Amino acid sequence: MGERKATHITWHEGAVTREDRERSLGQKGVTVWMTGLSASGKSTIAVALEQVLLSRGKQAYRLDGDNVRFGLNKNLGFSAEDRAENIRRIGEVAKLFADAGVITVASFISPYRRDRGLVRKLHDESDLPFLEVYVDCPIEEAEKRDPKGLYKKARAGELKGFTGIDDPYEAPEEPELHLPTRQYSVAESVSAIVEMLETRGILRAPPTRGDSR
């Protein structure tokens, strides 16, 4: 029992706050929500963005189909109800990451305005920034790229309810950032996002309590 020395353990009443975490990390928590067609370039931009932020000592984390569809949301299908629940859960998880102080980069087609609006509302209610980035690639261009052959399958009727083919994509009306991929290179897209984060004060710690600078 003599080994349980705890004299170096001290703490005070009350939980660590979001601001405490943000000051420790030197940044503010945020959700950067990238929406756009399949093959529009969302993931490519998100991957590059994470690297650039890490190289500046910032903590970012990507949420995408790879780490969500086969994990948290593996019990969801593609019915209208399940699609809405898919985005809702992702929105809730993004909110937790943002609350932890992380620059959270969510990259999902998320075709419906209503679903994205609900995620924005979740963040608003918790006073967490939600920045919608519209990765705007014309369907002809996305279909030409078709790296996974999904558009081809959708055209052949092998995939039903495919966004842009037989299911709508509802473009954001007032995204915080619009990235027309025909005019913006990946580097320019990443640069535009980083600039948005800088302008909004995300890349620096919040001021100390009572600090009026």
Place this chain on the structure above:
Amino acid sequence: MGERKATHITWHEGAVTREDRERSLGQKGVTVWMTGLSASGKSTIAVALEQVLLSRGKQAYRLDGDNVRFGLNKNLGFSAEDRAENIRRIGEVAKLFADAGVITVASFISPYRRDRGLVRKLHDESDLPFLEVYVDCPIEEAEKRDPKGLYKKARAGELKGFTGIDDPYEAPEEPELHLPTRQYSVAESVSAIVEMLETRGILRAPPTRGDSR
């Protein structure tokens, strides 16, 4: 268009890895899973633990009923099926946080061995550490504390399926850490968890690639 300067943006092929994130944070991602009866002291210990870790410059985040039950899991009730899904989703989210490099402190009654075992398996499959901490408070003691009056309600039959009263608590058989709260103060409990994290190398960054130290 001339404002979209991107010359300072450079990146390489391939996504940022977990190890990259861990090196940047100077710690390893982990899930510390605290299980025990209602009013056993899980939250108190978790809150103090987060403070102590933050004071050492480590990034921790707590997942608990407060930020999960009314968010991600608000569409779940208390049926056997929903309870299992509750823990499954929390386990998946804890896994994402651990993958992000965060010291994730999950604090839930999580009474069933099977559910906790599934969360452990999820982590094992992704080669992420899962450390089960049994906050072992005798039911008589927990019932005496009863800060929210829940035991009282359960005894009166106003709450059904309450763990320890009319629903079982299955104690961990081989937890990574056993905290008998009758013998351990909160400070001693936190100290024991920090020591476990130190011993397991969680509080330092992973070695650089090719570094054979």
